[in-house]
Every structure is written in C-alpha cells, then in structure tokens.
Amino acid sequence: MSDMKVKDLADTVGITPERLVDQLNEAGIKVSKPDDLITEDQKQSLLQFLQQRHGKVANDKDASPKKITLKRKSVSEIKLGGGTSRQAGKSVSVEVRKKRTFVKRSEVETNTPAEEPVPVATQAQANAEEVARQEQLRLQEIARKQQEQSSRQQEESEREAAAVAAAIEAERLAVEEARLAAEEEQKALAEEAKVKEQKQSQTVKKAPAKPELTASQLAHKKLEEADAKRRAANLARIDAEKALEARKKAREEEEALEKAKEEARLAAAEAQAKEQKPDRKEADAKHVASKDKPARRGRFQRDDEFERKELHVSEGKGRRKKKKGVSQKTTTVETSTEHGFSRPTAPVVREVSVPDTISVSDLAQRMSVKAAEVIKALMGMGTMATINQVLDQDTAVILVEEMGHVAKPVQENEVEQALEASIEVTGEALPRAPVVTVMGHVDHGKTSLLDYIRRTKVTSGEAGGITQHIGAYKVETSRGEVTFLDTPGHAAFTEMRSRGAKVTDIVVLVVAADDGVMPQTIEAVQHAKAAGSTLIVAVNKMDKPDATPDRVKQELTNHEVVPEDWGGDVQFVPVSALTGMGVDDLLDAISLQAEVMELTAPVKGPAHGTVVESRLDKGRGTVVTVLVQRGTLRKGDIVVVGQEFGRVRALFNENGQQMDEAGPSTPVELLGLSGTPASGDELQVAPDDRTAREIASFRQTKARELKMAQQQAAKLDDMFNKMEAGDLKTLNVVIKGDVHGSVEAVSQGLQKLSTDMVQVRVVGSGVGGINETDAQLAAASDAILIGFNVRADNTARKVIAEKGLDVQYFSIIYDLLDVVTKAMTGMLEPVYKDEIIGLARVDDVFSSPKFGDIAGCLVLEGSVKRNNPIRVLRDNVVIYEGELESLRRFKDDVNEVNAGTECGIGVKNYKDVKPGDQIEVFERVLMKPSL
Template identity: 60%
Template sequence: INQVLDQETAMIVVEELGHVAIAAKLDDPEAFLDESATQSEAEQLPRAPVVTVMGHVDHGKTSLLDYIRRAKVAAGEAGGITQHIGAYHVRTERGMVTFLDTPGHEAFTAMRARGAKATDIVILVVAADDGVMPQTREAIHHAKAAGVPIVVAVTKIDKPAANPERVKQELVAEQVVPEEYGGDVPFVGVSAKTGQGIDDLLENVLLQAEVLELKAPEDAPAKGLVIEARLDKGRGPVATILVQSGTLKRGDVVLAGASFGRVRAMLDENGKPIQTAGPSIPVEIQGLTEVPAAGDELMALSDERKAREIALFRQGKFRDVKLARQQAAKLESMFDNLGEGTQTLTLIVKTDVQGSQEALVQSLVKLSTDEVRVQVVHAAVGGISETDINLAIASHAVVIGFNVRADASAKKLAENNGIDVRYYNIIYDAVDEVKAAMSGMLAPEKKEEIIGLVEIREVYSISRLGNIAGCMVLDGIVRRDSQVRLLRNNVVHWTGHLESLRRFKDDVKEVKSGFDCGLTLRGNNDIQVGDQLEVFEIKEIARTL
C-alpha cells in the first residue's frame, strides 16, 4: 500500500486486470527553458568587464579592492580568505568595471566545475616583497584553465623589501610572461597605501576588455549567476547575483538552480534598494524559496507555474543524485575500511555562507593521503545544532564551525559526550590544523579558550559614548582585558575588545556568571537586544584532535 510503482510494473498490472495500457511520455520541464532561450533576439550592447581578483593570502587583494572603492573595510577582515564573496562595480573615466573578490580559489573552481563562467579578466595579485607563493601558482592554473586573460598587479611596492624584478622572473617560470619580455601579460606595480599605479591597473583592465569586445542584450529577460547565497534569519534566503545578460527587475519571477521565487527586494552592493539591474551589475535579491548553490544559473521567467514545476523537477533530480552519492559513500567506506591500516578522520562542517562551505570542504577533502582519509559526513550552512552533535556521536566525527557557533543545548551535548567542536574564522587555519592532526604533529600552540557568555538585554544610546549594552553574564566570567565575539543568531558578526566594563557606576575588572553589567565595545556600535558576546582568551596549550 502507498508504494510508488515504476511505469513498467504499472503497465503489467493494468494488462493483468484486462485493460489496455498506454505508456505516457514524461515531459521534461527543462525543455521549456530551451524554447524560451531561442526566442530572445535582443540587440547586443557593450557591457562592463567582470574582474576576479586572485592571489596568495595576505598579498593585499582586499586592500587593493578597497583602495579602488575608496572604502575602509579591509582593516577588520581576518587574514586568510575573504569570507563572503564581495561583488561591486566602480565607475572610472573610461567606463565601468565589476569586481569579484573570491573566497580563495576553491570556490572559483567549484563554480567552474558547474560550467559557470563568472569572470572575463583575472587580476593576479603578487606581493613585491614575497614573490610567487603556492596559491599564486594555483590562481594561475585556474585562470589558464578558464581561458581568461591575466593582468598582474605587483602590490606592496612601497615596502623597503620590494623586488618587482624578482616577481617577474618567478612568474616567467610559471609561463606568465610580461609584455616587456615579449609576452602578452601586463605587469603593473601598485600600492594600496599610496594609490600608486591604481589608475594604470584600471587602464590595463579596460584595454583587455576592449580586446574581448564584451557584449550582452539589455532589453531581454535576465540571466545571471549566483555568486553567493545564505539563509538570513530575518529575510529568508538571500542570494548575491551577477546579472550577465538582460535586465533583472524587482517583481520578476526567477529560477535559480532548484529554487524559484519572485524578487521581493533588490539591493545594490551598498545595501541600497534598487528597481532594476542590467548586465555586469551585482545585486542581492530576496524572495527565493530555497538557498541556491553558488554557481547556479539564474534566469527570469514569465510563468511562475512553470518556474515552480522546473524547480520541483530539479529538486527531485538533486535528491536522487544525493541518495546515490550517500549509497556510494557507504559502500566506498565499507570496502576502504577493509584495507589494512587506513585511518579515517571524520568531520562535520558548518559554515556561515555557501561559498565558504564549498571552499572549506574541498580544501579539507584534498588533504586525504594513502594512510589517512578525510571524510566529511555532513556539511551545511547555519549554526551548530543538537542534530549535528548527534551525528558526530554516531560517526565519531570532529565538528568544525566556520564563523558559526553551537547553541546552548548542542554545547552541553558535545561536552557530555566528549565531542570535539572546533571554531575557526580563517579557512587556512582550519586546513592547517587538520593537516597537523593527520600528521600527528600537534605541537603546543596558541589556542583560544572560551571563558564566558554574555547576553545583551538592553541597549542605551549616549551621544558621547555611543551604544552601551546592558548585559547579563550567562556563563563563566567576563574580564575587561578579554577579547569578545559578537554573535547574532549564532553567527559571528564582529570580533574585538571591550572598551569598558562596569557594575552600576563603578569600573570593574571582571563580572561573574549570574551578575549583570554594562559594557561598550571598542570600535563597534552595531549591537542589538538578544545579541550574545562570547568571551575568550588566547592560551598556549598542547593540542589534541
């Protein structure tokens, strides 16, 4: 009873009952997309180039972009990987340029693997005092595999140890030959501090764009690419879209991967509401039913019923593929574990956004060796829940939280069952630590210890002091010299120090669990009632994993 029969079995049953069975042809709703794609014959107009900035960690990618935007966002970012893909466009005297700031090259690869071509030109950032590093080589391989022209930005040329000539020699060894050596790659020396060479860099990018003759229709239904997607507690699924052709309008019905919806709100990169977005413009949209995957194609459709049908059809397909993968993984691990001496390091990965999840999982799985396999049994976006800890108990896994935290019940369950939960805010730190664990070389190292949890119950605004938080210490202790992390819905929003700590009107050094206190955060006024502050100290202890 209630069992779904396949078509062949159903036909046999019908014939057994003395009727004539006619096999119905199952329509593939995707065919509708092919039909609608051929109908658009709009005029092709020039569009802005989409530029991806790539290079080794800490070589100054974000600082360079920030100088171009004239914004000072870079100082607060954790060195390592840009955690959320930034997408923004800038206007220059010669035209507009759209920049993508990728979270490492893994996400870039993941997008390419889905057949998505997001970028027209790559700016390869190499520090003049550091030269070619492993990730620089990786970036070159990705750019060449995607067939994208490269412009080299040699950063930090204002530093005393800068040696741009050495950089050129090293890049020639990687088959990136500068124009003055008879190659076709422009080299531009830049400094994000003084602004030296920035105009020259933009000039070279726009020259490359002219050669590419980039065009796209404007008067057509929008098509684009999901650059980033996440689940926002207040706004639902939110996706950063790069419009590639046509014009996306507020109110459009869109299909993105296995999700669909009507664009309820559309924001530009500065968070301002806009009504339309043309080719090469990045926007953040709300109104989708699910969180799409980074690299999914987005298209505007005229028929909402058709969009729903295609989305449900794709969800079914994705579900089948996922089940097949899980089945294969079970069999794989069964046979693999029969092999002598193979150790498996099982991980559960939770991150704040989709792009970080893909980047982290791929980086970790790549660490597998003949002796030790890294197996990610579950990876998802959002805070660490009891379900994750239960899965960790069942699969003897280590839980990795990237820019997210475990809720109170999950923490308790993890402590009671001895589950190792690790928190990171830099992808390379997580990768390095897992690598060290696999090598069995966990030397004593600096590690943070969470010593308290504080909840903001009231927010008072005082003109000369800014926002003051009226708090209750829920757990442990808060010390004036400790570092704190601001958590909103279990997602890290800010990390820094306390500016002041008071009980009633007295300045105090510490406040223990069960007591209330007033505090201010150094350089941060963005606090809300219900936010939590995780208090931590950096200690040097022997590590185990």
C-alpha cells in the same frame, strides 16, 4: 441647481455612468463620456423622455400610473427529515418573495388628476419590469409560431401521405381493372369458341383456325395494355415519393436555418437583457417551498409557475426509511475458458528507453522480465544490487544490451529545455561594463588594492585579515563602470577562484614584488587560461625597498605569461595598494582591454546570471549574491537558481541600498529564495511560479537519484578492499558555515587531509547556525561539530551538553585545518621505536643449578640493564628475542653493567646459548605519531 457631471448624476440615481450616457444619447442629448456636464434643462428633457417611454403623458404632471406593482416577502423555516443522523432535525430557512403587477385598463386617463413624477430610479425599475414582460410575450409568440409551424407541417405531411395513398390505390385499381377485363375477354372467347365448335360438329365442315388466332391475339394485347398501365402507375408512385422526399429535405433544411436564426436572436436578446434582469435570488426564492406543507394562498397569489415548489431533496430523504428484506437476485456471468495468449516462437527484442537514473524494478518492468533476472545479470557483471537500487544511465544501457534488448538513452530535461527556449533574449546587444576578477596568492594585497580603488576598507572586516568570501562590487571610475570580483587566495578556496574566473572578462593577477610567484599565483594563471579570460598582471608592493619586479616577470615567463616589453601580450602594471602608485595606470589598462574586447549584452528580456555566493541571514532569510550577465532582473520576478526557486522580494547593491532592477554586469543581493543555492549555479527567470516549482523539483529529484546511485554502487572489488582496510580510522565531522562558498572550501580542505591511516568524512554540512538537528546528527555519527563563523542556538547547546559533544568554533581556515590535523593525529595508534642501549659478547657458557645455562659475557657497547628485552644474535642473525632473567657481576646481583666489564647473563626460557653469540639489549621508546 447648477450643472453637474454625468457620473455624479449616475451615482445619485443609482445606475452605472455608461447606462446613463446611453439614455442621454437616446433622449437626443449629445454626451460622450461620464465626465461631461449636463444642464438642468437637459435633465428635465431626460426625465420627460423616460416618462414617455414608460407610459406617462409627456407634459401632464398629474397623470395617474397605469400599473401598480405589489411586492410581498415571507420567511419561514422547515425541518429536513434525512436518512442519516446528520440531516435529521435540521432546519432550513426559506424566504419567499412575491410580486404582482396590476395594469389599468380604462381609457379615461385624461380626466384623472396626475400624480407627482416618479424618480428616475423607480422608472429604471419599471423599465426592467417592462423588458421582462416584453420578453415573456416574445417567448409566447415564438411558442405560438412554432406550434403553428408544426401543425402546418403535420397537415402538409398528411396531405402528401394521402396523395401517395391515392396514387397507390389508383395503381391497384388499374391493375385490378386490367385483370378483370382480361378475364372477361377470355370467357367471351371461350364461349364463342364453344358455340363455333357446336356449329362445326353439326356441319361436318371444318372451320378455319383464323378466328381463334385473332381472339388469342386480342387477349394478349389486352394483357400488354394492362402491363403498360401498371408500369405507368409505378412510375407515378416513384415520382410522387421522390417529390415527397425532396419537399421533406427542403423543409428540414428550412427548419434548421430557422432554428439557427432563432437561437442567435435569443442569445442576442439574453445578452442584451442580462443587465436588466431582477436579482436572481428573488426568482430562485419563489421556487423554494416545503414538500410537506401546503402552499398558503395570498390575496394576489396566482396558481401559476410562481407558486411555492418543493425543496430539492432527494427521494426517500424526507421520511424514515423502512427496513426491507434483501432480495435474492441471481446473476449469471458468462465466462469463456479460452484466452488470447499465444506463446512466442522467438525471443522478443524490445526497445527500452533508459533515463538518466532508473531503479532495478523499473528497468525489469520495461524489459518485461523478472527483477531477479536483472539482479542476476548485474551480479554477473560484477555489481551487487537490490531491487530498489538506482542505476545510472551507462550501467543500465550496458545491462539492457547484455540481456539482448535495444537500449535507447533519453534525456529527461524537456522542462529545462522549454525554460531556456522561453527565456531566449532577442533584444539589441548594448555595451556593458567589464567584469574584472582580482586573483593572486594569499597576503599579496588583492583586497587592499581593491580597497584603494573603492575608497573603502573591506580587509579589516575579514577574519584574520584574509579574504574568505567572494566580494562583488561595482565601481564608478572616471573611465566608466567596472565590476570587480575579489577572490580568496588561500589554497582551500580553489573552487571559489575557479568560479570567479568563469564569470569574468578580465583577470587581474596580483603578485607581490617582494614575494614573487607562489603556488596560488600559478593556480590563478591556470584558471584564467582555462576560462579564456584576458590576463593583466599587477605587481603590488612596489613601495617596499626589496621589491624586484624583474624577478616577477622572469618567474611568470616560466609559466607562459610573457610581458609586453619582452615581446608578449600580457600587460604588467607596477602598483602600490598602500600609496596608490600605478592604480590609475591599472584602470587605464583595464579600460583599454575592455574597449578592445567590445563587451556587449542584451538589456531587454528576462535576466540570466550566476550565483557568486549565498548565505543564510537570521533576519532576512536566504541572501544570494548574483552577477547578472544578460537581461534585466527586476523585483517581483520568479527565478530558478539550481535546485531552489522563489520570487525576488528585494534587491540590494554592494552598499546595502535597495534597487528596483539590475542590468548586465551588475552584482546584486536578492532575497526570497526557498533555500541557499550552491555557488556557481545559474539564475534563470521563469514565466510563472508553477514552471519554476516543476524545474526545481525535477532538479532536486535528479540530484537525489544521482547521489543514491553513487552511494549504492557497491561492487565486489570494493567489498574486498573494505574488508582489507578494516583498521582504517575515520574522523566524522559536521560543518556549518555562514556562506556556501566557505562551507564548500572547508569540506574540500578537510577531505584533502585524509591519509591511508585516518580518513576525514564529512557527515553533514550546511549554511546557517548549528541547530538541534546538527547536534543530533553529530551525536548519532560520533562526529565533531565545526562552526565556521556561526554559533549554536539554545536548543543545540542543550543537546551538546547532554551528549557531551565536541564543538569547535573557527573564523580563520588556518586554525580549523590545524585543529582537525591534531585530532586526526590523536586517533593514530601509538608508535614504539626499538632503541639499542647495549651489546655483549658471549665468551663462555656454564651451568647454574638455579638458572640453568649462564652466558659469561663481556659488555662491548653501552650498558646492559636488568629486565630489559634482549635479542640473541648468531652470525648477526636474530635467533631469539626475550628478556634477561639474571644479571650478576661475579656473585653479586647487579642492575646494570657498563661497557668493558664482564658479567654473567641468564636468558629466560632459552638454553641454546653458545660461545661467540651476541646479546643485544634494547628498550622500546614511544614516538609521537604523525600523518
């Protein structure tokens, strides 16, 4: 057998390579890693080493085994009797594994023939068993030591207690002995005094009192000696107790130290033997047995802890429960009738924290007042509110101060501040490409100029030949990379131009030399100045014969844009997008300006950017165009964009090619967001998905509450204004577009069309095709459905046909605004104009039995027609307005009398006609209403 690697041998044996390397090193074979080679001799050496470790003779291949391990496995089923119907009759499979090891005790191994060598895998298993046996012996030894130590401690404590008891007994005996001695002494003295007294009585002679004094002093001395002995015994007892306490404390400290050492040693041994322990399932199966069935005893089974135990079934679950009577237990709960509330003696002034938005009920709870009091105070301030209405922060602060409390405005954007702190880019700032925005009036050639630079055709792809989206492109030029943003020039795309100016470094203002400065040109200048961007003027269409660049300079000078050759600081570059004239000069001007500005941005770290545009693609979902401003955006990053979040699934450049990462000043399209964010929202990279979800949810809640607060701000003045404007017509529209920027521009453009007579209200708007929800919304609000570069799906078409809704599709914003304007005009009431067609003078009045007073008139102007409305004028003042009842020329009824002819006119229901009055004949003409 040739040499082989350690890891191959480990796979053959069935153990890990690391363990085999350790065994080789223990056998004296130097191996450092699993890829090392070992020879046949080294394998034989390893085998001999393992045989010696596990009890075999080294060179005796016929040695018999010293121990035999028998294994037995049995599988049975038991039924669980549960208290519930689900557990009744349920069978549980029980597998019992048993293992018994027989060790050979005789010492005559030398004469017995040896068996074949056991494979390494079997030896490893035997090694594990030996380790388990050694561990059990070690545990038994530890238990024996602990038992000996406890018995020794018990003996020592008994001995100490006996010593203390002996000291106490000695002290008691000393005290008793002293007392007895004193009593005997007193008795002897009394006897002696009695005898002396008898002698004195016999001998009349008085004896001296000195012996009595001597005896009392002696008794006193005896008592003092007894007290001294007692004090000495007390001192001895106290010393013994102190010594006992000191020994006890030292023993406790020694036990604690010994216990800590033992626990550390056990933990180390357990960690070392964890890999060598047998399968836990086998050990657990030994403890599983039936509760009702007796354990069957096998041939080699022992009556020890490896016997079958009962299953872990709760008490009372194994048999049917018996009905028990309900025991009546009376519990007495002691309650106190006193309470801890004390009425305040002065008004309580509270410090109320006021967030950005708060409902009336929450504010009342924070001030500890009833909601009705808060609503009453709001009505006193002129605001109609309900208990669930959301108040903005300013209104809530004024209300809190009005009610006598202290308001403390708080900002609830800790989550966003934490995100901004975590994504702070601290890397080295490196040079970056300039971001250039091309702005100007519509049809002045912005996109065509950019096409010439990019060598592509973008204008042909836009509807109507005008740009309606923000295009972001990164162009490779001979002077380095330049990022261009192409903005729309139409008046409805003001917000899109404003966003383009905010994220840019240099603004290229395109002005047509034959057209001059137009309204959007002036607006672009204002946006550039507001954003603080550098301005470069490109005078386009210089190839036309009627081009007048000096006129452009003069008109821009009126708006504080002074050319360099006129003493200003703005570069004017004449170009032609058609022929390419001056394009290189324009790029040179951009590169020069970028070098002067020294544009830098950190490359390392999380990305931070701005949303240029967002749309909903049918196949790819939400597609967002982002301009990365600092850091690096990578595929797989978790981002938060406005109220949306998600993981970056893919990155594409302006040519549709996939990218793995995007650095500063790079426009990319990313996929993977939860929805279409608003244009102008900031993109931030979040550390994890949970943080991104929290921030997006917080922003959504905040935006919803602000919207509700704005919608519900119904004040008393507004109520009266709405009552007065009851005749105001409203045109409801639902707008769906392909990109968010176009939807925003259309909404703002339609709202600007509102007048005092007709108001345009955008009921709903969104990105994507027209679906069933949009159709139902339009039907409920009686609105017009407008699709800008989108169409309705099949479900929406069915709803539109059933409800008879008006759907309009547009791809050019000009046509959209014209159609909506016509619809608004059609909603106006018809307008009638009074046109005077004749004037007659009353010369005389005579009566007629049939018609009453008849005015004899002379027609001065125009003609008088029958059944036309008339006005009677007296001194050029209208005194009556009615209609003709009869018109006669002499005695004949006529329909019309021309100027210079006399006639008789009968005025219907009017009898006060006098000579000298004038009768004015007119007709009402329907005029076309206009906004």
